[in-house]
């Protein structure tokens with residue numbers, strides 16, 4: 001890819017096993033600053049796993065992951081890689097925001113507290129600063145009136161927009177999305193995709209796993225296709241959608257387009 | 259059958275000061291043992307769920323040993339057994355005019371250790387009942403484990419375990435009678451000693467039973483009110499009920 005200055009995520013030859021099953025097979029994957037990458041592939045191809053390795057929700061058995069030039073989850077000790085302490089990993093994760101399929105808002109907190117708690121505790125913002133930031137983000141996702149609501153009082157689409165605001169409150173360098181609209185009723189998909197489009201336009205670096213091919217075509221700088229734990233094809237969206245080379249890609253696009 | 263009603267009412271409504279002292283000791287033991295139990299339970303639950311094998315093993319052993327032996331045996335073991343072996347001899351401590359006797363200390367410790375094992379299991383189940391997505395979201399946003407526990411997991415787990423903890427305290431209240439075996443003058447032992455002088459066994463034990471009923475009923479009432487207050491907007495009632503049912 002481009003030079004290291006512009007590379008935000010640099011993954012080299014990672015291997016991931018669940019027991020005896022190889023789920024990621026020497027995957028190389030990089031993301032440049034400001035780039036929007038959409039990850040597609042058949043079910044079980046390893047998209048979620050790859051995403052979760054980037055913020056070390058999953059450990060890897062081989063290879064290297066650099067976020068912003070620093071290894072995540074591991075440090076070198078006596079020239080060998082050892083798993084880092086939970087405390088250090090937590091610090092590294094602040095730069096990487098994640099949005100889940102099932103939203104996962106903190107159920108015991110109001111919307112406002114969901115957004116302010118991490119900046120308060122981890123970034124040392126004052127209550128006033130954190131609230132100010134949260135109010136701006138709530139306005140951005142069009143939910144200012146829901147500040148004092150609890151997650152279960154919101155629709156799925158609203159919860160997902162709050163989840164995006166919560167992640168943004170930490171001013172991450174990159175946002176990871178794992179099928180952010182798959183758990184939503186169809187009429188709520190649009191409102192979430194709109195927020196994501198605005199982020200893309202605003203220059204946010206994003207890695208998105210999605211089945212929304214129309215959306216992918218619109219916002220992606222690059223589309224990456226996975227199959228059986230490996231990247232089989234990647235390129236600009238017009239190329240991947242217009243002239244897919246790999247038979248798996250063709251089958252996949254046929255399945256979701258028709 | 260002869261039931262001396264006037265004696266019964268007299269003992270029920272104007273109990274001797276010895277009996278009231280016994281009542282005080284019963285409540286004191288239960289409350290202190292519960293506090294010890296809650297702290298131990300929290301610590302041992304964390305150990306059981308930790309990724310360190312040694313911590314897991316220690317906590318499992320504790321829960322296994324305590325839950326697998328009678329409380330009565332534990333009480334005698336801690337007070338009489340440890341002293342006989344020359345390991346620990348509980349000494350009387352007096353402060354502020356209150357005699358904190360050695361057998362009372364041993365009794366509270368035994369009840370607390372016992373309660374801790376049950377609390378550990380309740381807390382563990384409560385923590386495991388919190389959705390895994392809550393843990394993942396906390397980790398992903400950069401919270402270290404202690405912060406995740408304190409702000410995200412435990413508040414949700416506590417609401418789930420409230421009812422089982424309340425039930426366990428009810429059992430503890432009644433289990434305090436077992437400490438009479440090592441000579442702590444709680445309600446049961448006081449009743450026994452009055453009985454050995456008067457032989458009004460039926461009346462006296464009816465009174466004792468009613469006092470315990472009053473204590474446990476008051477506690478149940480308190481739990482009902484506490485539950486109402488804690489029925490916060492932040493938790494779907496269906497989820498709370500289902501999670502409590504899992505325990």
Ligand SMILES: Nc1ncnc2c1ncn2[C@@H]1O[C@H](COP(=O)(O)OP(=O)(O)OP(=O)(O)O)[C@@H](O)[C@H]1O
Nearest residue numbers: 018019021023041042043044045046047048049050
């Ligand atoms: N915790 C786990 N334990 C064991 N196997 C797992 C685990 N998580 C995922 N797998 C396996 O790893 C493989 C890749 O899973 P992954 O969830 O990354 O796929 P995916 O591309 O996200 O699929 P989908 O489109 O269905 O979400 C699958 O074969 C899956 O069964």
Ligand SMILES: [Mg+2]
Nearest residue numbers: 047048049178
């Ligand atoms: Mg997936």
